[in-house]
Structures are given as structure tokens and as C-alpha cells.
Amino acid sequence: MDPQGIKNWFTAPMLVSFLVFGTMPFWIEAIGLYQYLGLEVMIWVIFALAVNLLLGYTGLPSFGHGAFLGIGAYAFGLTQFNVAANLWISLLGAVAVTAVLGGLVAAFISHRRGIYFALMTIACAQIFFFIASKWTDVTGGEDGLLNIARLPIDLGLAEISIKSNFNLYYLCFAAYVIIVAGMWRLVHSPFGKVISAIKQNDSRVAFLGYNVWLYKWLIFTLSCAVSGLAGALFAMAQEGAYINIMSLQWSGIVILIVLIGGGFISFWGPVLGVIFYFLARDILGAYTEAWLLWFGLTFMVMVMFKPEGLAGIWQDGQAMFGRRKAAVEPCPEPNHAGGD
Amino acid sequence: MVDFFLGLLPHLLNGVALGLLFALLSLGFMLIIGVMEVINLAHGSLFALGAYFAVMLMGQDGGLPFAFMQAYYDLPAIPRYIIALIVAPALVAVVGMGLEICLRRTYGKDPLYGLLLTFGAALVLEEIIREIWGPAEYFLPLPKAIRGGFFFGDMIYSNYRIFAAVFAMAMIGLLWAFLNRTPYGAVIKAGAHDSEMVRVLGYNLSRLRLFVFAFGAALAAIAGIVMAPIWGVRPHVGVDAVIPAFVVIVLGGVGSFWGAVSAGLLVGMVVALTAAFLTEWSLLSMYLLLLVVVTFRSRGFAGKASALKA
Numbered sequence: 226m227d228p229q230g231i232k233n234w235f236t237a238p239m240l241v242s243f244l245v246f247g248t249m250p251f252w253i254e255a256i257g258l259y260q261y262l263g264l265e266v267m268i269w270v271i272f273a274l275a276v277n278l279l280l281g282y283t284g285l286p287s288f289g290h291g292a293f294l295g296i297g298a299y300a301f302g303l304t305q306f307n308v309a310a311n312l313w314i315s316l317l318g319a320v321a322v323t324a325v326l327g328g329l330v331a332a333f334i335s336h337r338r339g340i341y342f343a344l345m346t347i348a349c350a351q352i353f354f355f356i357a358s359k360w361t362d363v364t365g366g367e368d369g370l371l372n373i374a375r376l377p378i379d380l381g382l383a384e385i386s387i388k389s390n391f392n393l394y395y396l397c398f399a400a401y402v403i404i405v406a407g408m409w410r411l412v413h414s415p416f417g418k419v420i421s422a423i424k425q426n427d428s429r430v431a432f433l434g435y436n437v438w439l440y441k442w443l444i445f446t447l448s449c450a451v452s453g454l455a456g457a458l459f460a461m462a463q464e465g466a467y468i469n470i471m472s473l474q475w476s477g478i479v480i481l482i483v484l485i486g487g488g489f490i491s492f493w494g495p496v497l498g499v500i501f502y503f504l505a506r507d508i509l510g511a512y513t514e515a516w517l518l519w520f521g522l523t524f525m526v527m528v529m530f531k532p533e534g535l536a537g538i539w540q541d542g543q544a545m546f547g548r549r550k551a552a553v554e555p556c557p558e559p560n561h562a563g564g565d
Numbered sequence: 566m567v568d569f570f571l572g573l574l575p576h577l578l579n580g581v582a583l584g585l586l587f588a589l590l591s592l593g594f595m596l597i598i599g600v601m602e603v604i605n606l607a608h609g610s611l612f613a614l615g616a617y618f619a620v621m622l623m624g625q626d627g628g629l630p631f632a633f634m635q636a637y638y639d640l641p642a643i644p645r646y647i648i649a650l651i652v653a654p655a656l657v658a659v660v661g662m663g664l665e666i667c668l669r670r671t672y673g674k675d676p677l678y679g680l681l682l683t684f685g686a687a688l689v690l691e692e693i694i695r696e697i698w699g700p701a702e703y704f705l706p707l708p709k710a711i712r713g714g715f716f717f718g719d720m721i722y723s724n725y726r727i728f729a730a731v732f733a734m735a736m737i738g739l740l741w742a743f744l745n746r747t748p749y750g751a752v753i754k755a756g757a758h759d760s761e762m763v764r765v766l767g768y769n770l771s772r773l774r775l776f777v778f779a780f781g782a783a784l785a786a787i788a789g790i791v792m793a794p795i796w797g798v799r800p801h802v803g804v805d806a807v808i809p810a811f812v813v814i815v816l817g818g819v820g821s822f823w824g825a826v827s828a829g830l831l832v833g834m835v836v837a838l839t840a841a842f843l844t845e846w847s848l849l850s851m852y853l854l855l856l857v858v859v860t861f862r863s864r865g866f867a868g869k870a871s872a873l874k875a
Binding site (some may be wrong): 341351354517 | 628670682688
């Protein structure tokens with residue numbers, strides 16, 4: 226690959242994020258945190274990136290995405306119990322089931338945008354939630370699907386156990402590397418330009434001859450598939466699949482995370498948002514039970530005064546110190562907010 | 566056959582009561598959309614908040630633990646209920662004003678911001694409710710006069726459903742009179758038609774918006790109080806309430822008063838009839854209805870271009 230080609234695939238912030246996340250298990254305990262937190266961060270980063278593909282890049286507010294995280298978790302468990310107790314097959318099952326259900330939902334809602342789109346996603350998510358809570362034979366209902374195993378990584382010749390949080394973390398990190406690299410290419414590909422154009426003005430995109438419905442359908446299905454992967458990893462982390470992640474509250478929290486991080490203007494917004502969320506949970510949560518309330522209020526203040534989020538504040542800081550003259554623009558250009 | 570329809574009657578009555586309450590809720594939702602062009606996703610939370618304030622004002626297990634409230638809780642139930650019906654919506658109106666002040670920064674921007682802000686507000690209000698009242702379900706105590714039921718034919722009818730239907734009808738009538746027979750109503754209607762023009766004519770648009778939002782919030786609260794004995798009072802009830810409001814608005818068309826009332830009745834009937842035959846799934850019917858309506862008839866029955874083109 227020539228240097229330009231490498232530049233297309235990897236950027237400085239991406240490498241910083243790989244470095245930080247790649248070494249995290251070695252220093253996370255030294256700064257007073259714990260291994261499981263790293264696992265949660267990694268999984269939610271993947272989920273938040275999937276949500277931002279819709280919210281930040283395509284301008285489609287999916288307010289019910291938690292449902293797909295849950296479907297991925299249930300599908301992972303069910304494949305493991307009923308098809309084959311193999312990690313790859315179970316992961317594939319989770320992604321495939323979520324993609325199919327996501328594609329089905331997308332077929333209903335891809336001709337919508339804005340408020341209608343948001344409410345349709347809420348309605349679909351609630352329907353999945355009701356089904357998951359009532360179909361006790363399959364999903365375990367309110368108790369959830371218990372005893373989902375952390376299956377070993379089967380490499381043909383050797384097997385690596387991921388029973389420890391440390392090892393499972395590196396599986397999630399590998400997924401993160403693949404997802405980030407793939408998504409970065411995707412949003413900078415011609416396909417990515419079209420979805421950004423749909424965000425700005427979908428009628429114009431349609432006049433240019435693009436099939437807007439199909440693009441929306443594809444991006445929604447893809448986002449669901451990635452959410453399903455995150456759900457499968459979450460099922461392994463929790464060693465179970467529970468109904469609560471499908472609730473509207475969790476769907477709402479991921480929107481909050483993406484926006485606070487700055488998903489509207491930066492690829493790295495969701496990453497910042499997830500780190501902010503989990504640090505807030507552990508630090509604020511130590512002082513008050515009502516930390517989610519304060520997090521929600523932070524979100525409201527952010528929407529009012531700085532809808533560009535943490536990434537926007539970072540860019541403002543850079544502009545102030547003269548490294549970059551241009552003010553913040555609502556376009557999906559990368560900034561240099563690393564994953565720190 | 567006759568027996569079947571007679572058996573259906575109580576459920577139809579439930580449907581009418583639900584439908585009229587949905588209509589009341591949606592009319593507030595519609596006023597806010599009309600004047601502010603904001604889809605208030607927190608409308609259901611204001612509805613829930615109204616119910617919780619009423620529980621607080623009715624006393625018993627949801628009451629305030631202060632000594633000075635004790636004398637008040639010793640009042641007979643009827644005056645307390647009337648006070649709850651007046652004070653709780655007023656308190657919610659104040660909350661609504663706070664929300665409108667927050668919303669000001671999103672006017673004129675991408676409607677997505679208004680949506681995100683009210684969505685955040687809905688989560689925050691739900692968290693506040695959980696903090697204050699906890700996750701448990703409350704039941705609104707009622708005065709004796711509107712409790713219980715009576716027999717008509719072989720079927721038992723709930724007194725409360727009749728009270729709810731009559732009360733909602735009276736409120737809808739009052740609202741209609743207010744909007745159509747008073748100068749204030751004329752300004753609100755003009756604001757919904759063209760708010761810039763209202764400003765040009767010398768009215769204080771900010772104050773109008775503040776008032777309309779508070780008014781819409783109070784209507785949601787009233788619907789919440791009257792609905793409380795039917796649905797129960799849970800922190801999550803807000804989400805279940807914002808969906809019918811939206812379905813009603815889409816079906817009835819924004820800006821159509823009687824459209825909202827008839828759509829409200831229709832939605833109420835659907836929910837009540839599913840509740841009669843498939844109790845477990847009655848809330849699900851609302852979401853299915855939303856999917857069907859938005860998929861096939863997003864311009865509403867009136868066929869006008871929707872003002873919800875967010």
C-alpha cells in the first residue's frame with residue numbers, strides 16, 4: 226500500500242484511540258478503575274458508533290436502537306443454546322438475526338425522516354420490547370436469558386479462553402478495530418458522501434438520481450447489524466441477556482451519549498461520549514443515586530448551548546489556540562479529538 | 566348476537582372515556598405544535614407529572630410528609646379532589662414554562678434539536694419522578710361519589726369511566742369555547758396559523774409561546790389526572806401517553822380541533838377493544854396503530870399536507 230493509501234485507512238486520532246484502548250487493561254486498575262469498566266466502554270463505543278451512523282451521518286434519529294442491542298444479545302444466547310456452542314457461529318447468528326429484523330424495520334420506516342422516523346423507531350422498539358417481555362418460553366421474559374457462556378475463541382489449531390474480563394476485553398477491542406476501520410472507510414466512501422448528503426437535503430439527493438430509500442434502508446440495516454454485534458459482546462460480558470437494555474430508557478441514553486460526545490460533527494464524538502458517560506456514572510454515581518438525572522440535564526444544556534458536544538468544545542479550544550482558523554462547521558470532517 | 570353487543574357496551578364506554586382523554590391530551594400537544602412548531606416528546610412526561618402531583622395532593626400513601634399538610638389531608642375527599650384538579654395542572658404549567666424557556670434556543674434551527682431537547686426533558690422528568698416517588702405504582706384515591714360501579718342489564722359499568730367521559734367532554738367543550746369565543750383564543754389560533762404575522766401585529770410572541778406551552782402542559786396534566794385511576798401511576802406512563810397523542814394528531818391532522826376529537830375517540834376505541842379481548846397486549850395495540858397509521862396515512866384522514874414535516 227502506498228503512503229496515501231495508508232492515510233486513507235488510518236488517521237492519527239484513530240491510531241491514538243487504538244493505542245489508548247489497546248493498552249487500557251494494563252493501566253486501568255492503576256488509575257483506580259476496574260477491568261469490567263473497560264469492557265463496558267468498548268462495547269458501548271461500538272454501539273454508539275452504530276447509532277451515530279444514523280444520527281450523526283444520515284440525520285436519522287433512531288430513538289429505539291436499544292432494541293437491536295437487546296436482539297443481538299438474545300440472538301447470541303439462543304444461537305449458542307440451540308444451534309452450536311461456537312463463538313463464531315453464535316456471533317454470526319447474532320449479527321444475522323439483528324440485520325434481518327433491522328432490515329424489516331427499515332423497510333417500514335425508510336421513507337420517513339425527522340419526527341415520523343423517530344416515532345416509528347420508538348414504536349418498533351416498543352413492539353420488540355413487548356415481544357421479548359411476553360414471549361417467556363424463548364426470551365425468559367422478565368428474568369432474562371441466563372447462563373450465556375463466554376465461548377472460547379476457536380482458531381482452528383488453538384482455543385483461547387475468554388472467561389476472564391481481560392481476555393474478553395481484547396476480543397471486544399479486536400471488534401472495535403475492525404468496526405472503526407470499516408466505518409471510517411464507509412463514511413469517507415462515495416456511499417458515505419451520499420448519506421451525508423441525505424442528511425443535508427434528501428429531496429435534492431433524490432433529484433440527483435440516487436435511490437434515497439435504498440440508501441436509508443442500507444445504512445439502517447448496517448447500523449442494526451453492528452448494534453447486534455455489540456449486543457452479542459454485551460451478552461458475553463453480562464453472561465446473560467436481559468430485557469432492560471431493550472427499554473426506551475437505554476435507547477435514550479445512547480442518544481444522549483452520542484450527542485454529548487459530539488456525534489454531529491465528529492466521527493470520534495460517540496467515543497468521547499461513551500467515556501464521558503461511564504466516567505460520569507462511576508464518579509457522579511459514587512456521590513448521588515440520581516446521577517442519571519444530572520447526566521440528562523447536562524444533555525439538555527448541551528443541546529441548548531453546544532449541540533456540537535464535547536468534540537465541538539475541543540474544536541473551539543483548538544481554534545482559540547490558533548491551530549485551526551475555521552470555526553466549527555456541522556460537517557462530518559474528522560477532528561483531532563483522540564480517544565483519550 | 567344481541568348479547569355480544571350488550572357485552573361489548575362497557576368496553577365501548579371505556580373506549581369513549583379513553584378516547585376523550587386522548588383527545589384532551591392531543592389538543593394540548595397540537596397547540597404546542599401549532600404555535601411553536603415543536604414536537605413535544607416530553608408531553609407524556611407532563612401528563613405523568615400531573616398524575617403524580619394529584620397523588621401528592623390527594624394524600625394517603627403518596628402525600629407530603631409535612632405536618633402542615635395534615636390539616637389539609639383531613640379535608641373530605643371531594644374538595645381535595647377538586648383542589649388536585651386545579652393545583653396539579655397549575656404546577657405542571659409552571660414546569661411547562663420552564664421547558665419552553667429551554668426550548669427558546671432551538672427555535673429557527675433544525676427541528677431535530679427541538680426533538681432532542683424534549684426527548685432529553687422526557688428522560689429527565691422521568692428520572693425526577695423516580696427520585697421523588699420511587700419506581701412503585703401509585704393509585705390515585707378517589708372521592709366515593711365517583712367510585713364503584715352499577716349494573717345495567719347483566720353488565721357492570723364503572724362509575725368512574727362515566728365521570729371521566731363527561732369530565733373530558735366538558736373540558737373539550739370549554740377549550741373549544743375558549744379558542745373560538747374569546748379574544749385570547751383568537752390570538753392563539755392566529756399564532757398557530759402564522760406566528761410571525763402575530764408578532765408584526767404587535768403581540769408579544771415570546772409571551773404567547775410561554776402561555777401556550779403552559780396551557781398545553783396543563784391540558785396534558787388534566788388528562789393525566791383523570792387517566793390515573795384507569796392506567797395507574799407509574800414513572801413510565803409518560804411514554805405510553807405520548808404515543809396516542811401523536812397517533813391522534815397524525816390521524817386528525819394538525820390544526821383540526823374536531824379532527825383531533827374524532828381521531829381520539831377512534832384510538833380510544835381501538836385500545837379499549839384490544840384491552841377487552843387481549844388484555845396483555847393492550848398497550849402494544851397503540852404502537853401497532855402508530856406503525857399502520859404512519860405507514861399508510863401519514864397525511865391524516867383530512868388529507869391535508871401534514872404540518873409535522875419535520
